[in-house]
Amino acid sequence: DADVTQTPRNRITKTGKRIMLECSQTKGHDRMYWYRQDPGLGLRLIYYSFDVKDINKGEISDGYSVSRQAQAKFSLSLESAIPNQTALYFCATSDDRVGVMDGYTFGSGTRLTVV
């Protein structure tokens, strides 16, 4: 099984609908992140969480919300989806222990299309 699992892998939804993207991890990491990727724009941070009680906005949080249900679960919601939220969404985790390599482990991504 993958260390970081995202569901669904693909989703087509209509404008105005509420949609939730889910992420779960088995790495035991406290830190979790949601990024979106658009062609030519790299990865842009939406929200991040350093533990269950910690939620922080990233650079493009408008139109999104998150929930950290447990150490292992971090969900991203689009309250009212719009077409320019069509993108590839990635969840990632990282280890915050001192002296440990602190790069991210990514999930497989969710391709979201808003029509």
Next chain:
Amino acid sequence: QKEVEQNSGPLSVPEGAIASLNCTYSDRGSQSFFWYRQYSGKSPELIMFIYSNGDKEDGRFTAQLNKASQYVSLLIRDSQPSDSATYLCAVKGAAGNKLTFGGGTRVLVKP
């Protein structure tokens, strides 16, 4: 000015040659630097990380960091067609709490 900048490419290199990718960053207090490889439609995969000035080698990959000039580079020696992908530079800033990614450089290795 973007926080992390990369040439979008495509960088076209013949098989067996060296591919050289560059990345500049704006936060002078940045602490950690990463290179990810991403195949089309797939998730980014960490291939190199570097924390100190100088070179770090791992197999066919070498990362180079120059904090004074605020750039980090990636060399791919003996390039193979399987190296054709987009390479993302990522930087952890002075606050040390998250990675900022560049837009990526697309590399094409031609047989």
